[in-house]
Amino acid sequence: MSDDASWQALFDDWSERIEALVREHPLQIISWEATRRCNLHCIHCGSPPDDVDLDAELSADEVVGAFEEIARDFDMRQFRHVNITGGEPFVREDLLDILRRISRSPAYGNIDIQTNGLVLADHPELLDELRDYGVTGLGISIDGLEDTHDAFRGVRGGFTKAFRAARTAAERDYVVTVSVVAHAKNVDEIPALFALVKEEARPRVFRIMTLDPLGRAEVLDDYLLSPEQLRQVIDFLKAEYLSGCASYADPDATMVELGCGGWLGTKLEGMVRPFIFHCIAGITNLGILFDGKLGACSNISRDFIEGDLREERIRQVWDNRYKRYRIFDWKRTGDCIGCDQWWYCHGGPMHLKRPRCESPHCLYVQMAKTAARSAVPREGGNG
Amino acid sequence: MDAQPGIGSTATSDIPECQESEATAAEECKRRMLKWPNPVEYVNNMYGCHPGDGNSDYFEVVFRK
Numbered sequence: 001m002s003d004d005a006s007w008q009a010l011f012d013d014w015s016e017r018i019e020a021l022v023r024e025h026p027l028q029i030i031s032w033e034a035t036r037r038c039n040l041h042c043i044h045c046g047s048p049p050d051d052v053d054l055d056a057e058l059s060a061d062e063v064v065g066a067f068e069e070i071a072r073d074f075d076m077r078q079f080r081h082v083n084i085t086g087g088e089p090f091v092r093e094d095l096l097d098i099l100r101r102i103s104r105s106p107a108y109g110n111i112d113i114q115t116n117g118l119v120l121a122d123h124p125e126l127l128d129e130l131r132d133y134g135v136t137g138l139g140i141s142i143d144g145l146e147d148t149h150d151a152f153r154g155v156r157g158g159f160t161k162a163f164r165a166a167r168t169a170a171e172r173d174y175v176v177t178v179s180v181v182a183h184a185k186n187v188d189e190i191p192a193l194f195a196l197v198k199e200e201a202r203p204r205v206f207r208i209m210t211l212d213p214l215g216r217a218e219v220l221d222d223y224l225l226s227p228e229q230l231r232q233v234i235d236f237l238k239a240e241y242l243s244g245c246a247s248y249a250d251p252d253a254t255m256v257e258l259g260c261g262g263w264l265g266t267k268l269e270g271m272v273r274p275f276i277f278h279c280i281a282g283i284t285n286l287g288i289l290f291d292g293k294l295g296a297c298s299n300i301s302r303d304f305i306e307g308d309l310r311e312e313r314i315r316q317v318w319d320n321r322y323k324r325y326r327i328f329d330w331k332r333t334g335d336c337i338g339c340d341q342w343w344y345c346h347g348g349p350m351h352l353k354r355p356r357c358e359s360p361h362c363l364y365v366q367m368a369k370t371a372a373r374s375a376v377p378r379e380g381g382n383g
Numbered sequence: 384m385d386a387q388p389g390i391g392s393t394a395t396s397d398i399p400e401c402q403e404s405e406a407t408a409a410e411e412c413k414r415r416m417l418k419w420p421n422p423v424e425y426v427n428n429m430y431g432c433h434p435g436d437g438n439s440d441y442f443e444v445v446f447r448k
Binding site for chain 1: 402405406408409412413414416417418420421422423424425426427428429430442443445446447448
């Protein structure tokens, strides 16, 4: 068997297991959007408070009730973890009370929180309490070197605090992910930022997300990466991943990864991040939005809300709806028609989708554009 | 799309500062990722970054030397 055929067999087997997972859609992760409120005003925010009714936020009792209902109604044997997002979760004054109550259930002993780090920097003592409530991971956003981060996030001193929060959490053995949103204005700083973070904050993961045309960023054309800048990001990740991945079994090693911005093709997948990507929204990932609506990740368009926990049993919604998340044909428009990667990516991540439009920002297509400009032939068919 | 031959392989000439041995080691890790029973094990945990436990730990298996 040729090497190409061997790889194709591996990818085809992987794809079959994805399809089985879609059919079974076992609940493995809950994403809870704790709030849409925030103590920053980032110009690229993917889930801003601008267009929602903030007064509709779930109460602490409603949140705890939802988690208890899930633990009763679902088979939790395959459950993996709770991911808390926002807004900024720590602006909820009752966050710790909620965590204390939901962590009584053995199902919820693996919780992580995505934060800008401001509150944790000012109150590092919270890290001790969070551990008691099942929090094991913290994702902290740093979007460039100091001036760039502060300008992008709208608060002077934000970089210093985020960096301090990341370093303190890593020192206290949390699994820390430093996330950077790569855009046209910070792309040249990323290698220096990585060197600084790796040396001084020592997180487990340095994640790069590409700026997607979502939320406030929908109108930020000047900030979107060009295909050449995307190639620059991928080349950086590829070089760092390949030189470092042999040490990734060591929990003290800092891994690099491209986040869930999309499929990169069978050659690049597994070569720029320590996993093969497939969107899990609505497949293994149930989203509880700030107002009790049921979807998946908080940055997915609210056009894809599937139910409301204030009105329905969550298990009923999970079992009987979510068709748009699990049946992919409707996504096969535009560049996806005839794409040789369709059988692996199934139209890419849901956060880039709109009900009736083509994917606005496919990484694989963007990368193909740079290859075409270099007169390099596109990858052959696999599907 | 890339200047890389084959469906899964990576040409070292296309990778800045990459040694051939590094690419070979990464390819072996990639094979292990593709064989992991839960195809979204890491994605499920990517923010918490601690998939698996004990002897089945993802990182121990995928990135072992």
